[in-house]
Amino acid sequence: MKILGIESSCDDTSVALIEINEKHITILAEKTASQIEVHAKYGGVIPEIAGRKHAEHIIPVIEAVMETHTRPDAIAVTYGPGLIAGLLVGVEAAKTLSYIWNVPIIPVNHIEGHFYSPEINTKTQEKNSIQYPALALIVSGGHTELAYSPVPGTYEKVGGTRDDAVGECFDKVAKLLGIPYPGGPKISKLAEHGDGNKINFPRPMEQSPDFDMSFSGLKTAVLYWLHDHPITVENPKFENEEGSFTIEDVCASVQSAITDVLISKTTAAIKKYSPRTLILAGGVSANKKLREELEVLTTKLGINFRLPELAYTTDNAAMIATAGFHRFNEKKTVLWKNVIADPQSSWYKEN
Ligand code: KG4
Ligand code: ZN
DSSP: OEEEEEEOSSSEEEEEEEEEOSSBEEEEEEEEEEOHHHHHTTTSOOHHHHHHHHHHHHHHHHHHHHTTOOOOSEEEEEEESSOHHHHHHHHHHHHHHHHHHTOOEEEEEHHHHHHHGGGOOTTTOBOOOOOSSEEEEEESSSOEEEEEESSTTOOEEEEEBSSSOHHHHHHHHHHHTTOOSSOHHHHHHHHTTSOTTSSOOOOTTTTOSSSOBOOHHHHHHHHHHHHHSOOOSSSOEEEETTEEEEHHHHHHHHHHHHHHHHHHHHHHHHHHHOOSEEEEESGGGGOHHHHHHHHHHHHHHTOEEEOOOGGGTSOOHHHHHHHHHHHHHTTOOBOGGGOOOOTTOOOOOOO
16 A cells, blocks of 8 residues: 655655555655754754644645655644644645545654664665564664563553663763764764763663663763863864873764663663564664664674664654554544644553
């Protein structure tokens, strides 16, 4: 079947048309209008501006995707969680198209979209199916969640951040170093040439018996450390009686602290839940060190490891359409009148 996906929960207006069945996913057309340049000036996403930009982009993006295609069989749209102004733009567009084309809407939870993103394989078009039970580590600028999925469509909360999301932590540390938003990718690039053991930044809650995490203290620790060791992109080196430090060392040490916490919580969750598959998804799943360390861990433990292609780590409509297919099969379509944008919606539900 053909599904049109629409994603507008944060700062990307993304639309994708996919052809999908039990075994294959083909991306027929996709387009994403990014707002990074607009928000970079402010060092983070400004919700009012994001809403206005989504409204400007949505129709041209849909037109570009549908230019050479006929109407789909269903429309999958992100209804939440996310920023209300953006969600409303996507949901209203989906409702209008559903009415005009007379096709059903599948409301999709954004996090569930990330969960299914590893199924997309643009090289072979063969679906990378998930074996259940599955454990998922979803890490992005807005979310840090460990979730357990015993069977398709059911998710239980295992743990998550109590304050900042992992991507937010990367971005805030980047800002302290004078690296423009979003700084996560730049930090991981710089970290490749640094010593991750050079500075012993705290690993908050690493030893706590639960699966919760906290990243705001790490950012504060970096702030204090930089106060005594003034390093920025303009002045990337500092020396004192303790030794000499580079911006690469700072980035590598921050990245080590973050990945250590994520790996130890994920390892403990795997031991408790014994999943057949570990899923890593979300913007931060582009991080090379995190990918590599989880690859090593899952190989050692003998479980499947599923992670998205780099292009599908960040927010995208193809993953929303992919998740929509599963919901469609579970008969979770909704009449256009009854679709509601819900910025606080949770994906933890019993089916
Ligand atoms: O999923 P996403 O595109 O948007 C949200 O839903 O938040 O994630 C974006 C986040 C940003 O915080 C960005 O800095 C981070 O993912 N990110 C990375 C890397 N690539 C993107 N963080 C660390 N290392 C990376 N390579
Ligand atoms: Zn996301």
